[in-house]
Amino acid sequence: MKTVILIPARYASTRYPGKPLVELILPSGEKKSLIRLSWEAAQRVKGVDEVYIVTDDVRIRDAANAFGSNVIMTSADCENGTARCAEALSSGGIDADLVVNLQGDAPLTPEWFIEDLIAAMHEDTTAQVATPVVQCDALTYSHFREDRRAGRVGGTTAVFDRDRRALYFTKEVVPYIDPSKKPMEVIPVYHHVGVYAYRPSALKAYTDWPAGPLEEREGLEQLRFLENGQIVRCVIVEGRGRVFWELNNPEDVNRIERVLKEIEL
Template identity: 70%
Template sequence: MKTVIIIPARYASTRYPGKPLVELEDATGTRKSLVQRSWEAAMAVAGVAEVYIATDDDRIRAAAQGFGAQVIMTSEKCDNGTARCADAVEKAGLDADLVINLQGDAPLTPAWFVEDLIAAMASRPDAQMATPVLKCDAETYRHFREDRAAGRVGGTTAVFGSDNHALYFSKEVIPYIDPGKQAEAFGEVFHHVGLYAYRPEALHQYVTWPPGRLEKLEGLEQLRFLEHGIPVLCVEVEGRGRVFWELNNPEDVPRIEKVLKALR
C-alpha cells in the first residue's frame, strides 16, 4: 500500500497568523520553525513513500525548501487542510493508495500514531478515512478546561461508538463530566489528534461537497464527512508517556517547548 504524507501549511491562520514559521526551541537550544518540526515528525514515520509540504505561501515554500522538504504549491482557495491535501494530490498527480494529512501545527505527533493509523487502514479496506484519538491524561484534560474557561479554542475532542466510528467531534470538551466526577472520569474524554488517513477517492469526494452546517459552526473540517454520511474510523493510539498537543494559539508555544525540551 503506497502511502504519502502531506503537511498542509497556511500562513494566514485566523487565530495565529504566520504560525507555520514560528520557531520552537528544543533541549539543545536549537530553534526550528513549527513547519520544520512537523516535517521532521513526518520523516520519522516508517513505511511512507514520500513526504510533501502543501502551501500557497512563498514564505513557507522558501523555508521548507531551505530545510530540504518537497513542496507542492496549492490554491489560495483551499478552505482547510483536507481540501489542501486534495488539491496537492491533483496538482502533483500523486499516485498513492493512502494519503496521510499530518497537519503543520502538530510537531509532537509520534511516529507510532501515524503507523497505527496506516495499519488500521490496511486492516479495514472498507474504511474511507480514519483519524487517531488519544485518551486524555490529567494534564491534557486540565489544559482543555483551562482553555475553554479562558475563552480560547484549544484541542478537539471526539466521541465514538462501539464500532469505533465517530459520533461527533467538538472544540468543546465532550462528553460532559459532572465536576464532582472529573477526578476519576477525565479518562473518558478522548483528544482528537490532528491527523487523517484518506483513500484518494474520499479526498476527491470531499471537495465536491459544500461545507456542512456543523462544520461551519465548529470550524472542524472532518465533520463534512459525517454530515455526508461517510463513517470516520477512530483509531485509539497510546501516548506511551508522551504529551501530545497542537499549536493552536500563542499560549501553546511554551507548552510545546516544554515537551520538546523533555525529549532526548
C-alpha cells in the same frame, strides 16, 4: 500500498497568523520552525514513501525548500487542510493509494500514532477515512479545561460508538464530567489527533460536497464527512507517556517547548 504524507500549511491563520514559521526553542538552544518540526516528525514514520509540504505561500515554500522538504504549491482558495490535500493529489502529480494528512501545527505527533493509523487502513480495506484519538491524561485534560475557561479554542475532542465510528468532533470538551463528583481514575475524554488517512476517492468526494452547518460552526473539516453520511474510523492510539498537543494559540508555544525538553527527537 503506496503511502504519502502531506503536510498542509498556510500562513494566514485566523487565530495565529504566520504560525508555520514560528520558531520553537529546542533543549539544545537551537531554534526550529513549527513547520520544520512537523516535517521532521513525518520523516520518523515508517512505511511512508514520500513526504510533501503543501502550501500556497512562498514564505513557507522557501523555508521548506531550505531544510530539504519537497513542496507542492496549491491555490489560496483551499478552505482547509483536507481541501489542500485533495488539490495537491489532483494537480501535484502524486500517485498514492493512501494519503495521510499531518497538520503542520502538530510537531509533537509521535510516529507510532501515524503508523497505527496506516496499519488500521491496511487492515480495514473498506475504510475510506480514519483518524487517531488518544485518551486524555490529567495534564491534557487540564489544558482543555484551562483553555475553555479562558475563552480560548484549544484542542478537539471526539466521541465514537462501540465500533469506533465517529459520532462527533468538537472544540468543546465532551463528554461532560461533573466536577462535583469524585475524580475519575480514567478520564473518559478522547483528544482528537489532527491526522487523517484517506483513500484518494474520499478526498475527491470531499471537494464535491459543500461545507455543512456543523463544519461551518465548529470550523472542523472532518465534520463534512459525517454530515454526508460517511464513516470516519477512530483509531485509538497509546500516548506511552508522551504529552500530545497542537500549536493552536500563542500560549501553546511554551507548552510545546516544555514537552520538547522532556523528550528526545
